[in-house]
Amino acid sequence: MQIPAPLVPPKRLLMGPGPSEVAPSVLRAMSAPTLGHLDPDFLRVMDEIADMLRVVFGTENRLTMPMSGTGSAGMETLFVNLLQPGARALVGVNGVFGTRMAEVARRCGAEVVTVEAEWGQVFSPEDFAAAAQGQRFDVMALVHAETSTGAAQPLDGMRAVADACGALLLADCVTSLGGMPVELDRYGVDAAYSGTQKCLSCPPGLAPVSFSARAEEIMAQRAAPAQSWYLDLGLIAKYWGGERAYHHTAPINQLYGLHEALRLALEEGLEARYARHQQQGAALAAGLEALGLSLWVEPEHRLAQLTSVRLPEGFDDARGRRFLLEEFGIEVGGGLGPMAGKVWRIGLMGHGCTRPNVELCLRGIEAALAEQGVTASHPAS
Amino acid sequence: MQIPAPLVPPKRLLMGPGPSEVAPSVLRAMSAPTLGHLDPDFLRVMDEIADMLRVVFGTENRLTMPMSGTGSAGMETLFVNLLQPGARALVGVNGVFGTRMAEVARRCGAEVVTVEAEWGQVFSPEDFAAAAQGQRFDVMALVHAETSTGAAQPLDGMRAVADACGALLLADCVTSLGGMPVELDRYGVDAAYSGTQKCLSCPPGLAPVSFSARAEEIMAQRAAPAQSWYLDLGLIAKYWGGERAYHHTAPINQLYGLHEALRLALEEGLEARYARHQQQGAALAAGLEALGLSLWVEPEHRLAQLTSVRLPEGFDDARGRRFLLEEFGIEVGGGLGPMAGKVWRIGLMGHGCTRPNVELCLRGIEAALAEQGVTASHPAS
Numbered sequence: 001m002q003i004p005a006p007l008v009p010p011k012r013l014l015m016g017p018g019p020s021e022v023a024p025s026v027l028r029a030m031s032a033p034t035l036g037h038l039d040p041d042f043l044r045v046m047d048e049i050a051d052m053l054r055v056v057f058g059t060e061n062r063l064t065m066p067m068s069g070t071g072s073a074g075m076e077t078l079f080v081n082l083l084q085p086g087a088r089a090l091v092g093v094n095g096v097f098g099t100r101m102a103e104v105a106r107r108c109g110a111e112v113v114t115v116e117a118e119w120g121q122v123f124s125p126e127d128f129a130a131a132a133q134g135q136r137f138d139v140m141a142l143v144h145a146e147t148s149t150g151a152a153q154p155l156d157g158m159r160a161v162a163d164a165c166g167a168l169l170l171a172d173c174v175t176s177l178g179g180m181p182v183e184l185d186r187y188g189v190d191a192a193y194s195g196t197q198k199c200l201s202c203p204p205g206l207a208p209v210s211f212s213a214r215a216e217e218i219m220a221q222r223a224a225p226a227q228s229w230y231l232d233l234g235l236i237a238k239y240w241g242g243e244r245a246y247h248h249t250a251p252i253n254q255l256y257g258l259h260e261a262l263r264l265a266l267e268e269g270l271e272a273r274y275a276r277h278q279q280q281g282a283a284l285a286a287g288l289e290a291l292g293l294s295l296w297v298e299p300e301h302r303l304a305q306l307t308s309v310r311l312p313e314g315f316d317d318a319r320g321r322r323f324l325l326e327e328f329g330i331e332v333g334g335g336l337g338p339m340a341g342k343v344w345r346i347g348l349m350g351h352g353c354t355r356p357n358v359e360l361c362l363r364g365i366e367a368a369l370a371e372q373g374v375t376a377s378h379p380a381s
Numbered sequence: 382m383q384i385p386a387p388l389v390p391p392k393r394l395l396m397g398p399g400p401s402e403v404a405p406s407v408l409r410a411m412s413a414p415t416l417g418h419l420d421p422d423f424l425r426v427m428d429e430i431a432d433m434l435r436v437v438f439g440t441e442n443r444l445t446m447p448m449s450g451t452g453s454a455g456m457e458t459l460f461v462n463l464l465q466p467g468a469r470a471l472v473g474v475n476g477v478f479g480t481r482m483a484e485v486a487r488r489c490g491a492e493v494v495t496v497e498a499e500w501g502q503v504f505s506p507e508d509f510a511a512a513a514q515g516q517r518f519d520v521m522a523l524v525h526a527e528t529s530t531g532a533a534q535p536l537d538g539m540r541a542v543a544d545a546c547g548a549l550l551l552a553d554c555v556t557s558l559g560g561m562p563v564e565l566d567r568y569g570v571d572a573a574y575s576g577t578q579k580c581l582s583c584p585p586g587l588a589p590v591s592f593s594a595r596a597e598e599i600m601a602q603r604a605a606p607a608q609s610w611y612l613d614l615g616l617i618a619k620y621w622g623g624e625r626a627y628h629h630t631a632p633i634n635q636l637y638g639l640h641e642a643l644r645l646a647l648e649e650g651l652e653a654r655y656a657r658h659q660q661q662g663a664a665l666a667a668g669l670e671a672l673g674l675s676l677w678v679e680p681e682h683r684l685a686q687l688t689s690v691r692l693p694e695g696f697d698d699a700r701g702r703r704f705l706l707e708e709f710g711i712e713v714g715g716g717l718g719p720m721a722g723k724v725w726r727i728g729l730m731g732h733g734c735t736r737p738n739v740e741l742c743l744r745g746i747e748a749a750l751a752e753q754g755v756t757a758s759h760p761a762s
Binding site for chain 2: 018021022027032037070073075080107204229230247256263336
């Protein structure tokens with residue numbers, strides 16, 4: 001075969017649902033010399049990562065660390081460790097990731113009861129309570145920030161519903177972590193997972209997870225080991241914990257990147273970081289509406305870091321995204337499932353959440369509309 | 382909390398069982414700007430990676446790509462996709478990774494029959510045939526290059542045994558890929574996995590895998606989906622294949638690194654690369670014996686890229702490795718399982734497999750022996 005040329009990836013402005021823009025110092029950190037996974041200097045890096053993750057997760061949870069896979073591996077980690085065949089899971093489904101949680105739970109041999117809502121809507125505690133019908137569940141799971149729709153799920157009151165059905169409370173925090181308050185301990189979340197390529201602004205490849213003491217107790221009582229050896233927390237905790245027992249070879253350079261990304265988040269300050277996301281998210285929403293476009297999610301449940309905007313009548317989705325990519329170097333995301341062809345998903349995540357990016361993106365969308373001769377007329381809301 | 386300082390990892394010379402030394406251009410590639418996982422430019426990177434992997438795997442297999450996890454995720458990929466509850470697996474166990482394969486197969490609900498050998502020994506086809514006792518198996522699995530012992534398992538004749546028991550032939554190629562001929566098609570291997578942090582000299586985080594058409598047929602006939610959603614090849618093949626359907630967000634920058642690492646291997650030429658490993662491996666073995674040390678594995682089954690050397694009587698393992706790390710900046714590996722405290726494992730993998738590294742390592746070991754006042758006297762073999 002002909003040997004390919006060295007890579008020279010073009011510079012895009014990543015404004016889709018992830019991966020997001022990566023800070024130069026994170027990319028530099030990833031290219032530092034590789035250390036061995038048992039090197040004393042690397043073990044210190046691991047401890048610092050775990051400490052910083054506890055801060056962004058808003059938790060004191062001992063069992064807090066990144067799994068060696070992308071966000072979906074984090075999702076699977078929760079279910080393979082917390083469920084056993086015959087367990088019962090109550091899962092909120094209002095987008096791709098709730099759907100995926102239900103599927104993963106079923107593959108663990110669990111009986112799954114779903115709570116359904118329209119994509120873009122969120123759940124009240126009463127929705128979960130009604131679906132539970134007074135029955136017992138092992139886990140109750142919901143998506144804190146639905147990457148497929150742009151909806152922010154409030155966590156208030158969910159702990160009480162989980163308690164009433166005897167369940168651990170699980171949350172998908174893939175798109176929330178680092179971009180809005182997560183606060184696992186405040187809301188009584190027992191297990192959560194995230195990804196690095198959203199509001200932490202690190203390349204994809206790691207899945208931060210965190211488990212409460214109660215979740216650890218449940219895992220300690222398992223009759224049989226987790227069906228996944230690779231994601232078995234009983235084994236992995238021995239490497240990330242005190243014993244440093246070899247399990248698998250940690251993705252060293254990815255972890256360097258996460259270390260730097262977390263450092264940047266803490267140096268900015270979490271409150272300032274969340275406020276920045278709120279401010280730019282609001283500016284984007286206002287700008288899109290000023291272009292005559294309407295947003296998929298109602299104002300009170302919009303994620304600042306991910307906006308789903310409706311495509312106007314007659315607008316060609318694929319052609320529009322190609323135009324934006326080729327003419328402006330901007331990547332946005334298309335819709336998934338029932339939203340395919342109907343929306344664009346625009347991310348303002350972490351390092352990329354800036355006023356110039358908002359302005360450029362709005363200008364690009366305006367040009368994409370003009371290129372197709374489409375005029376949008378959003379009724380004043 | 383106090384925010385940690387930016388990372389400045391010390392430069393080690395990685396001469397353990399992996400991760401191995403990484404070429405500067407691979408580290409640079411990993412710090413290129415992140416692309417979206419559906420960006421047309423990134424899709425071309427994926428195709429080039431798959432094409433180059435086919436060359437190093439020695440296969441025409443369509444289903445060839447890196448999984449988004451470390452080598453152990455590659456192992457799990459084979460078993461969760463090829464086994465179903467009640468399936469039967471015949472597994473060769475002569476080190477950590479055969480042991481791990483048996484465990485992973487059991488967690489897939491398979492009935493596992495092991496073929497056992499002393500750690501450091503290899504199997505003959507007759508060993509497998511005798512263990513099979515004329516029974517049927519779904520898979521027959523062995524380790525091509527045992528990272529825990531340094532033994533090279535010949536593949537000749539294994540296909541016929543697998544055929545006789547109706548099994549797919551599976552091979553762990555973690556430490557062989559890129560350092561010695563793998564040649565899946567020549568030996569009739571149906572499914573293989575590897576890691577990037579050994580003889581491909583890329584940081585850890587990806588697991589190249591390859592599946593024959595026969596293995597694909599077996600997967601297509603599954604009654605139930607794989608127990609792992611994250612590693613479900615039926616879904617992942619749609620992303621790496623023609624449809625480009627979103628499954629999970631690929632670890633973009635890790636894949637940049639693998640692209641460059643594969644490019645370097647092909648630019649060197651595989652024959653030249655394997656010869657380099659043979660030459661330096663032989664030089665290391667001769668040098669260790671000249672120091673009066675003896676090797677764990679018999680000459681005819683030694684891996685050139687990984688050498689297990691016996692520690693002499695009275696030598697303190699941990700103190701010796703600390704000395705080597707602190708005084709020479711060299712990392713070597715300790716023994717695992719029954720070999721713990723008895724050997725060091727010295728890697729000459731990929732980019733780090735050079736004459737200067739061999740010489741420096743020998744000088745370091747000589748100094749480590751002297752520092753403890755230990756004299757080794759290897760009986761002339």
